[in-house]
Amino acid sequence: MGRFKTDKKGVAALETALLLPVCLAMLFLVMEASWQVITDFVFQNGVQNAARFLETGYTNDGQSNAGASCVPLQTFLQTLVSQEAGGMIQSTDVTIQSQGAGASAANTIIYQFSYKQPFLTSWASMIVNDTGWTHTEEVLVHDEQSQSCSAGS
Secondary structure (H helix, E strand, O other): OHHHHHOOOOHHHHHHHHHHHHHHHHHHHHHHHHHHHHHHHHHHHHHHHHHHHHHHOOOOOOOOOOHHHOOOHHHHHHHHHHHHOOOOOOHHHOEEEEEEOOOOOOOOEEEEEEEEEEOOOHHHHHHHOOOEEEEEEEEEEOOOHHHHHHOOO
């Protein structure tokens, strides 16, 4: 019995076996959280660019949705949000809903942009019992002139 008290063989292996799962779980938690924070940041930037277009008819880099290149408003807004993300957000996965703000705010529309970013690992899916995190942004728009190109959509 005294021999086991002084024998140090296998201590490092035992410590590794106990701490490695905790360290890996923390690493994956940080990765997942970072991925969702970065997604939220680029999604907000894309929505701001889309809101600017809705207010002024032009994007941050001077694009407009007029003339021969006119596309339906929803498609154009989805593309604007996706462009800001550098490939992180797929335009087809962005959903946009619009609703009037009420009788007191004439020519005012609330647009709600939503995007569901999938998790990087299946562990996060198992923990929250979902396939991804839904990012949602709302913008209040005071002008409808940017919709004139796509009035038929």
